[in-house]
Amino acid sequence: DQQVKQNSPSLSVQEGRISILNCDYTNSMFDYFLWYKKYPAEGPTFLISISSIKDKNEDGRFTVFLNKSAKHLSLHIVPSQPGDSAVYFCAAASGGSYIPTFGRGTSLIVHP
Amino acid sequence: DSGVTQTPKHLITATGQRVTLRCSPRSGDLSVYWYQQSLDQGLQFLIQYYNGEERAKGNILERFSAQQFPDLHSELNLSSLELGDSALYFCASSVGERGGFTDTQYFGPGTRLTVL
Numbered sequence: 085d086q087q088v089k090q091n092s093p094s095l096s097v098q099e100g101r102i103s104i105l106n107c108d109y110t111n112s113m114f115d116y117f118l119w120y121k122k123y124p125a126e127g128p129t130f131l132i133s134i135s136s137i138k139d140k141n142e143d144g145r146f147t148v149f150l151n152k153s154a155k156h157l158s159l160h161i162v163p164s165q166p167g168d169s170a171v172y173f174c175a176a177a178s179g180g181s182y183i184p185t186f187g188r189g190t191s192l193i194v195h196p
Numbered sequence: 197d198s199g200v201t202q203t204p205k206h207l208i209t210a211t212g213q214r215v216t217l218r219c220s221p222r223s224g225d226l227s228v229y230w231y232q233q234s235l236d237q238g239l240q241f242l243i244q245y246y247n248g249e250e251r252a253k254g255n256i257l258e259r260f261s262a263q264q265f266p267d268l269h270s271e272l273n274l275s276s277l278e279l280g281d282s283a284l285y286f287c288a289s290s291v292g293e294r295g296g297f298t299d300t301q302y303f304g305p306g307t308r309l310t311v312l
Contacts, residue, residue, distance in 0.1 A: 086238075088238070093236075116297055118199075118296065120303075125305060126302030126305050127198060127200070127286050127288070127302075127304050127305050127310070128239070128286070128303045129198070129303070130301065147215070173238065173239065177296050177297045178297075178301055179297070182252075182294040182295075182296060182297035183229070183241050183243075183244065183252055183254065183296060184241075184296040184297075184301075185238075186231075186238035186239040186240075187238050188236060188237060188238040189238060196306045
């Protein structure tokens, strides 16, 4: 049973537009959420995180939104750049089970 | 470059065989984590070591084992290999023992294992 779900395997966006990557979770014990970016032939790289006490966290062009009641989070990239083309993994953790549980990833392609 | 190194990059072997994957964490990191990524799957946590001791266990098969040595490098041993063990195996490291929660996990580039 997948506790972290990324239902869109891929997303295609034009350069300069907004990219929105979505993630749903089922375990209400999760209280810390992370996004990782992965380029081919490299390991995942931490991108941004959010604690459950917040509903938004921003870092430059990247913003993560958390809707606890819907058990949903999203990553917004504005403006999108071709270098953002990568696989994005959503992950969730809790104080009791601190090892992050990962989703299957969404492949983002940003077209010039 | 995350500072985490994994060897080998690629490994091709036959069913029933045994292989060893190696990971060197970032300088100063005490925790090492092993993950498996099968085709179209997310990263599945296998096992964590912190300063030489097993700290957490995930969905690791009994045919798999790991250890962390005094110099903090880690090895993942996979035995009696099956076709379904073909996957990318990632190692990650963190400073503390709650990486991913209280401190950042840094991932290596992975070892691609192909079992024929």
